[in-house]
Amino acid sequence: MLFQMTHPSPLAMESSVAEFIQFDRITKFYGPLCVVENLVLGIGQGEFVSLLGPSGSGKTTLLMMLAGFEQPTSGNILLDGTAINDVPTHKRDMGVVFQSYALFPHMSVGENVAFPLQMRGLGKAEIVERVARALDMVQLSAFADRRPSQLSGGQQQRVALSRALVFEPRVVLMDEPLGALDKQLREQMQFDIRDLHRRLGLTIVFVTHDQSEALTMSDRVAVFNRGKIEQIGTPRQVYDEPATRFVAEFIGETNLVEGVVEAVQGQEAIVRLPSGAHIVSAGSGSLVSGQSVFLSIRPERVDLSETRGDARNCLETEVTDSVYQGDHLRVQLQNAAHPLIAKLGRRSREFPPGTKVYAAFSANDCRVIAP
Amino acid sequence: MSAVSSRAGRSVALLAPLLLFLIGFFVWPLLSMMSQAVSDQAVLRLLPRSAVVLTDWDRKSPPTVPMQMALMEDLKAVDDDQALGDMVRRLNSARSGFRTLMSKTTRALDDTANPPANLVSIDKRWEKPEFWLAIADALSPLTDRNLLAAVDLGRNSTGDIEHLPADQSVNRVILVRTFWIAALVTFACAVIGFPYAMIAASLTGWKRDLMLAAVLLPLWTSLLVRTAAWFILLQEKGLINDLLQTLGLINAPLPLIFNRTGVVIAMTHVLLPFMVLPIYSVLITIPKNLMPAAASLGAPPWRAFLRVLLPLSLRGLASGSLLVFISAIGYYITPALIGGPGDQMISSIIAFYAMGSANWGMAGALGVVLLVATLLLYSVYARLSTGEPGRR
Numbered sequence: 001m002l003f004q005m006t007h008p009s010p011l012a013m014e015s016s017v018a019e020f021i022q023f024d025r026i027t028k029f030y031g032p033l034c035v036v037e038n039l040v041l042g043i044g045q046g047e048f049v050s051l052l053g054p055s056g057s058g059k060t061t062l063l064m065m066l067a068g069f070e071q072p073t074s075g076n077i078l079l080d081g082t083a084i085n086d087v088p089t090h091k092r093d094m095g096v097v098f099q100s101y102a103l104f105p106h107m108s109v110g111e112n113v114a115f116p117l118q119m120r121g122l123g124k125a126e127i128v129e130r131v132a133r134a135l136d137m138v139q140l141s142a143f144a145d146r147r148p149s150q151l152s153g154g155q156q157q158r159v160a161l162s163r164a165l166v167f168e169p170r171v172v173l174m175d176e177p178l179g180a181l182d183k184q185l186r187e188q189m190q191f192d193i194r195d196l197h198r199r200l201g202l203t204i205v206f207v208t209h210d211q212s213e214a215l216t217m218s219d220r221v222a223v224f225n226r227g228k229i230e231q232i233g234t235p236r237q238v239y240d241e242p243a244t245r246f247v248a249e250f251i252g253e254t255n256l257v258e259g260v261v262e263a264v265q266g267q268e269a270i271v272r273l274p275s276g277a278h279i280v281s282a283g284s285g286s287l288v289s290g291q292s293v294f295l296s297i298r299p300e301r302v303d304l305s306e307t308r309g310d311a312r313n314c315l316e317t318e319v320t321d322s323v324y325q326g327d328h329l330r331v332q333l334q335n336a337a338h339p340l341i342a343k344l345g346r347r348s349r350e351f352p353p354g355t356k357v358y359a360a361f362s363a364n365d366c367r368v369i370a371p
Numbered sequence: 372m373s374a375v376s377s378r379a380g381r382s383v384a385l386l387a388p389l390l391l392f393l394i395g396f397f398v399w400p401l402l403s404m405m406s407q408a409v410s411d412q413a414v415l416r417l418l419p420r421s422a423v424v425l426t427d428w429d430r431k432s433p434p435t436v437p438m439q440m441a442l443m444e445d446l447k448a449v450d451d452d453q454a455l456g457d458m459v460r461r462l463n464s465a466r467s468g469f470r471t472l473m474s475k476t477t478r479a480l481d482d483t484a485n486p487p488a489n490l491v492s493i494d495k496r497w498e499k500p501e502f503w504l505a506i507a508d509a510l511s512p513l514t515d516r517n518l519l520a521a522v523d524l525g526r527n528s529t530g531d532i533e534h535l536p537a538d539q540s541v542n543r544v545i546l547v548r549t550f551w552i553a554a555l556v557t558f559a560c561a562v563i564g565f566p567y568a569m570i571a572a573s574l575t576g577w578k579r580d581l582m583l584a585a586v587l588l589p590l591w592t593s594l595l596v597r598t599a600a601w602f603i604l605l606q607e608k609g610l611i612n613d614l615l616q617t618l619g620l621i622n623a624p625l626p627l628i629f630n631r632t633g634v635v636i637a638m639t640h641v642l643l644p645f646m647v648l649p650i651y652s653v654l655i656t657i658p659k660n661l662m663p664a665a666a667s668l669g670a671p672p673w674r675a676f677l678r679v680l681l682p683l684s685l686r687g688l689a690s691g692s693l694l695v696f697i698s699a700i701g702y703y704i705t706p707a708l709i710g711g712p713g714d715q716m717i718s719s720i721i722a723f724y725a726m727g728s729a730n731w732g733m734a735g736a737l738g739v740v741l742l743v744a745t746l747l748l749y750s751v752y753a754r755l756s757t758g759e760p761g762r763r
Contacts, residue, residue, distance in 0.1 A: 119670045173667075
């Protein structure tokens with residue numbers, strides 16, 4: 001299984017998931033510009049999937065096509081097995097939370113939340129009851145008669161959230177909903193949304209460019225780059241087993257070291273570094289001997305000691321800088337051929353610059369990435 | 372301290388040209404027009420001595436000798452027959468019988484060979500306080516006669532307000548017509564202007580610039596030129612009728628000129644920018660994601676429009692409508708050139724009084740009516756726009 005995960009092909013991944021939403025070879029052009037290219041993605045019912053990527057990577061465009069605001073140039077979007085390309089937005093039954101909230105400024109908070117229910121022609125008594133419940137869910141019952149402009153950003157976002165959930169949509173789409181909030185509020189909202197997802201069993205598609213947000217909240221993360229999905233998997237998979245150089249660099253911090261494959265042994269590869277050192281690394285995939293590759297070594301997986309231990313990989317380095325950062329100690333190392341960064345737990349001892357140390361890590365703590 | 376006061380002095384000096392201009396070319400003409408409407412010097416000018424004496428009169432007792440002497444002196448001094456005629460007409464309308472009484476009196480006063488001792492000796496009627504009362508009232512420099520006449524009202528001999536006879540009642544019909552044409556034009560502008568502004572606001576780049584330029588271009592063209600252009604387009608052998616006939620859509624030319632249709636078409640075109648621009652300026656401030664949000668919440672396009680876009684752009688629609696309506700009720704050239712006799716608006720009547728018959732009082736009074744209507748509309752608009760909550 002691990003072997004397969006190392007080089008996931010999106011199609012192979014999808015077959016294992018119950019597909020509630022399916023993007024089937026979606027391509028989108030804006031004039032001559034291709035923003036989404038032949039994209040395949042399946043999302044299961046009740047799943048929380050984040051679309052993560054830098055701006056312009058096509059993630060928001062994909063969400064807009066799912067919501068019905070944009071039409072794919074080619075390809076089909078299926079919801080529960082039915083193509084919805086020709087279904088207009090207002091019939092798709094999807095709750096959308098926008099980055100800028102998009103609350104109606106001329107309506108009170110209560111009227112905003114009642115809007116989707118009125119559009120569905122519900123009775124007055126039921127609307128009142130459901131609005132009260134939806135506002136209660138986001139702890140804003142006391143603000144029903146206020147105007148959105150009288151609320152803080154976080155409160156407005158919670159109104160937008162309860163408005164998108166009150167009509168019990170089949171899918172909830174969120175387009176960088178927390179981007180405009182400050183850090184503390186954002187973390188609180190991340191927790192609240194996760195909690196709602198679990199309690200209500202919602203299917204959520206969440207667009208973000210913030211990798212820690214994607215890792216914290218999602219069941220699965222799809223990493224976008226230039227209109228394509230580079231990798232899709234659980235937060236642990238995309239972090240620990242990056243499939244491409246882009247994923248390794250975009251998510252978290254990593255040491256990328258060039259090398260040449262010397263031998264492939266089962267699920268491990270031996271890579272020779274320019275310095276002549278040999279590294280045993282997990283993730284052999286379709287590697288062949290003599291291929292030049294990158295090694296991704298997460299800084300927090302590197303251990304430092306002054307004696308050569310029994311770790312499988314051990315590099316002789318010298319400390320060039322050491323910075324105390326509160327929750328960890330960041331040590332900059334220089335090997336014969338390349339720099340290396342290590343993040344050590346706060347219980348670690350100090351490593352003053354100039355100290356000769358061994359940087360040790362296991363084969364499973366680094367990945368081979370074909371360029 | 373001196374620095375502050377000199378700075379204040381400098382700002383006043385900088386503002387002075389503007390203030391003087393406003394006072395000289397706006398406030399003063401406006402006030403003088405309004406004062407023309409209520410001032411009435413026709414009698415006072417001819418009877419200055421009587422005016423002095425009559426101020427002491429108690430308005431009930433029979434005329435005293437000084438009163439009679441003063442009036443005799445005044446009447447003898449009159450050498451302007453037209454002014455005298457005006458005054459007699461004025462007094463006769465307040466008290467019937469004055470015409471015969473006056474002509475008898477002036478004839479007797481002209482008889483230098485046998486000068487009358489006093490007025491009562493000429494005619495017994497001069498003993499009655501009613502006639503003196505009419506003179507005393509007419510001496511007042513202020514009158515509501517013009518203002519009442521502007522809305523087809525007048526005072527009868529006892530001083531009560533009543534409708535003028537039908538043959539003198541034309542202002543009210545024209546006022547109603549003016550407001551009706553203005554309302555039609557406002558409606559037409561709103562129906563055309565709102566979708567136009569919506570499309571312009573939804574576009575970007577050169578397309579938006581082109582649409583705005585198309586609105587602004589007429590504003591930079593002379594009103595007379597535009598009206599003349601419509602004259603050419605709308606006439607019986609004009610472009611529109613020719614085109615429709617060539618296409619075989621109509622057999623006979625449509626009556627588009629010298630009637631209400633032509634007036635409304637031409638005025639709508641001329642006033643359209645005043646509708647489009649305020650609506651456009653409000654529309655571009657509405658966040659772009661509100662309509663997609665409404666759609667995602669289950670609103671079909673037309674319901675999203677009614678519930679979200681329309682309420683949010685109502686302020687622009689209201690100010691546009693107000694601008695168009697206020698401009699339209701003052702229109703003069705377009706109805707005069709394109710309209711028929713039944714389409715003349717109140718401005719034409721004002722122009723007639725001011726230039727045709729030199730009746731500045733009536734011209735001023737009709738102007739005041741127009742001004743009051745405008746101010747009323749504006750206050751309603753101001754009340755509505757500030758009363759609406761949720762506006763920043």
